[in-house]
Amino acid sequence: MKRLFVFCVLTLAIAACNKDKVESTPHLKFKSFNKNPLVDTIDQQLRATVEFTDQEGDLDSLFITRQRLNKRGPAYFNVFYDFVPQYGNQPKGEIQLNLDIKREVTFNLNPINIPGSVPLRHEPDTILLRFYVKDKAGHTSDTAAATPLYVIRG
DSSP, X not given: OHHHHHHHHHHHHHHHHTTTOOOSSOXXXXXXXXOSSEETTSOOEEEEEEEEEOSSOOEEEEEEEEEEOOSSSOOOEEEEEEEOOOOTTOSEEEEEEEEEIIIIIXXXXXXXXXXXXXXXXXXXXXXXXXXXXXXXXOOBOOOEEOOOEEEEOO
């Protein structure tokens, strides 16, 4: 019984020592948006903040996937690319993205009409953004899903 207890304690100690280790494969964690909900009728910028860890700090490309979650209307996926700013090979940091709402968030997503509305009105969109990065060695990070983004359509 004592051997089992000692084995369990040693196993937990080893597992606890490795949890803060920064790996070669990048990792992302979504942190925040600067505003939510958004209004699509005016030119606005959406700032998204994502935290990263990477042993070498050699992030190369950023990928953002968007998905419309509305029950009516098609679920639409779109991927676009952006270059990641250089961080001087820091193993940890934050990436702040300034996204134009009309060009990069709702582009090519036609508003869904509310049936029977007079005058014609549009259903608000619920959009899920997911982020991932690739480093210069070709390692791809895990995907960081943002909180759902609500866009009021004009």
